[in-house]
Amino acid sequence: MEWSDEGIILGLRRHGEANAIVELMTAEHGRHLGLVRGGASRRQAAGLQPGNGVRVVWRARLDEHLGAFALEVTAPRAARLMEHAHSAFALSHVGSLLRLLPERDPHPALHRALEAVVEHLDEARLTGMLIARLELMMLSELGFGLDLESCAATGGRNDLLYVSPKSGRAVSRDAGEPWRSQLLDLPYFLVGEVAEPPSRDDVHAAFELTGFFLARRVFEPRGLTLPDARAAMRAALLRAR
Structure with a gap:
């Protein structure tokens, strides 16, 4: 068995x-x-770091075997990402999220999104927006996507400012105002493109929204809590901005 592909390193351990x-x-x-022969050596280990993009060839006798990787680093990002606390914690958090996916289950759209995210994680003004959007996408990929296209109460598509914590559906300003204290804020950058990086308050609201549904729908049913790296990333972003 053999295939070749593009990949992003999430982690490694000595074998x-x-x-x-x-x-x-x-x-x-x-x-x-996959197994990388000689991957624990000083020469190879420098390139086998989380965040680096690689060209990979995988070979195994049978499809169900672990197999061996032959890797060529094509995007050496790790060194600059590890220079900043927020991007180092963000990489760790992203790895924790992706490990919720079944191994060897293709998610090409998620891979494309991850490429865009890791390329800019060292930019503190963008990191919060990128990670919050990725968390929202992870909810969808895991089968718990939110319906943010129309108002749960009226069906309208304008002025969507809130999300119902029960249904995961968007709610418009007028429909949601009487229940404001019971709803989650929906920052615009989660549903549309923005010309400038979002404010600190909008990033906070986005993480409160995605964190609520990740905890309730993904982590808690597995007997888990949100990754510690997520809270550390948020704290580091506050210091960096």
């Missing part, structure tokens, strides 16, 4: 004295692990 098991998010083969 034996000299080898490493590398975890990738690939374009066509989903989240995939």
Whole structure:
């Protein structure tokens, strides 16, 4: 068995004295692990860091085997991403989210989004927006997507400012005002393009929204809590902005 693909390194761990098991998010083969021979060596380990983009060839005798990776680093981002606390924590958080996906389950749209995210994680003004959008996409990829296109009460598509915590549907300003204290804020950048990076308040509201549904629909049913790296990332962003 053999295939080639594009991937982004999510993590690695030593395997034996000299080898490493590398975890990738690939374009066509989903989240995939493979053995890199000599991957624990100083020469190779420098390139096998989270955030780096790679060209990968996977080989195995049978499809269900772990198999071996041959990797070529095509986008060496890790060094600059690790220079900043917010981007280092963001990478860790993203890895935790992606590990919720079944291994080897293709998610090409998610891979494309991840490419755009990791390319700009060292830019503190963009990181909050990028991660919140990715969290929203992860909810959808995991089967818990929110309906943010029309008002749950009226069916209208304008002035959508809130989200119902019960249904995960958007609510317009007029329909939601009587229930304002019971609804979650919906920052515009989660549903439309913006010319400038969102404000700190909008990023906070977005993380409150995505965090609520990630906790209730994804992590808590698995007996888990939101990753510690998420809170650390948010704190680091506050210091960096």
